[in-house]
Amino acid sequence: MSQSMPPNYDERNREESISARVYREIKNKILQLDYLPGSYLTEARLAEEYGVSRMPVRIAIQKLSSEGWLLSDFRRKLRVKDVTQKSVQDLFSFREIIETRALQKIFEDDRTWEYSFLIEQKLLRMRAARDNYYEYMVADAEMHFELITVFDNDRIKDIYYPICDELVRIDLLLSEVVTRDIHIGIEKLVAAIRDKDYDTAYYYLKRDHFGTTIGGYSVAQQVEKHLAELRAAQN
Numbered sequence: 001m002s003q004s005m006p007p008n009y010d011e012r013n014r015e016e017s018i019s020a021r022v023y024r025e026i027k028n029k030i031l032q033l034d035y036l037p038g039s040y041l042t043e044a045r046l047a048e049e050y051g052v053s054r055m056p057v058r059i060a061i062q063k064l065s066s067e068g069w070l071l072s073d074f075r076r077k078l079r080v081k082d083v084t085q086k087s088v089q090d091l092f093s094f095r096e097i098i099e100t101r102a103l104q105k106i107f108e109d110d111r112t113w114e115y116s117f118l119i120e121q122k123l124l125r126m127r128a129a130r131d132n133y134y135e136y137m138v139a140d141a142e143m144h145f146e147l148i149t150v151f152d153n154d155r156i157k158d159i160y161y162p163i164c165d166e167l168v169r170i171d172l173l174l175s176e177v178v179t180r181d182i183h184i185g186i187e188k189l190v191a192a193i194r195d196k197d198y199d200t201a202y203y204y205l206k207r208d209h210f211g212t213t214i215g216g217y218s219v220a221q222q223v224e225k226h227l228a229e230l231r232a233a234q235n
Contacts, residue, residue, distance in 0.1 A: 019056035023063050030069055030080055031169050032134055038082040085220035096210040102147040107198045116194035118146050126183040137171040173223045
C-alpha cells in the first residue's frame with residue numbers, strides 16, 4: 001500500500017508550498033538557459049506552464065525579482081536578467097579578488113589540511129557529474145563557495161551565493177569552448193593546499209578560474225557570441 005502525503009487544511013501554507021516549487025523550477029530554467037538571458041516571460045504563461053493558479057506564480061516572481069533574476073518593466077512584462085560583457089567582466093574580477101584573499105586566509109589560519117578535504121568533497125561530485133555539464137558546473141560553483149566559507153562571514157556568503165549561481169549560467173554559455181577537465185586542475189589545487197604550497201595552489205586557482213580569455217577571445221566575448229547564437233536559434 002503506497003503512502004500518501006498528509007492532508008493540509010491551511011490553504012495559505014499550500015499556496016506557499018506550491019510557490020516554493022514554482023520558484024525552484026523557474027530559477028532552474030533560468031540557470032539552465034531554458035529561459036534565455038534577456039527573454040520575456042508573463043505571469044499567465046508561467047501559470048499555464050506549471051499548471052497552477054496565478055497566486056503561487058506571483059509569489060515566486062516576487063522572490064525571483066527580489067533576487068534580481070526577473071525584472072519588470074512599465075508594461076508589467078517580466079524580463080530574465082541579462083548577461084552582458086560588462087557583467088561577465090565584473091563577476092570574474094570580483095571572484096578573483098575575494099577568492100585570492102580566501103586562499104591566503106586558509107594558509108594564514110593554518111587550515112590547509114581542513115580545506116583540502118572540504119574542497120576534495122566537491123571535487124568528487126565534479127568527477128561524478130562529468131556526463132552532465134550543468135551538474136558539473138554546479139559542483140564547480142560549490143567548490144568556489146567552499147573557499148569563501150573560510151571568512152566565517154554570513155554577509156559574504158549572502159553576497160557570494162547568487163554570484164555562484166550567475167557563474168553557473170555563464171559557464172553554460174561557455175560550454176562549447178570549455179573542456180570538462182576543470183577537475184584535473186582542482187586535484188592539483190587540493191594537493192598543493194594539503195602540502196602547504198601556496199604558490200602552486202594559487203597558480204592552479206588563477207590558471208583555471210580567473211582567466212579572462214579562451215582561444216584568443218575574451219570570456220565576455222565568447223559568452224555574448226554563444227548567447228546571440230541561442231537567441232537566433234529560438235527565433
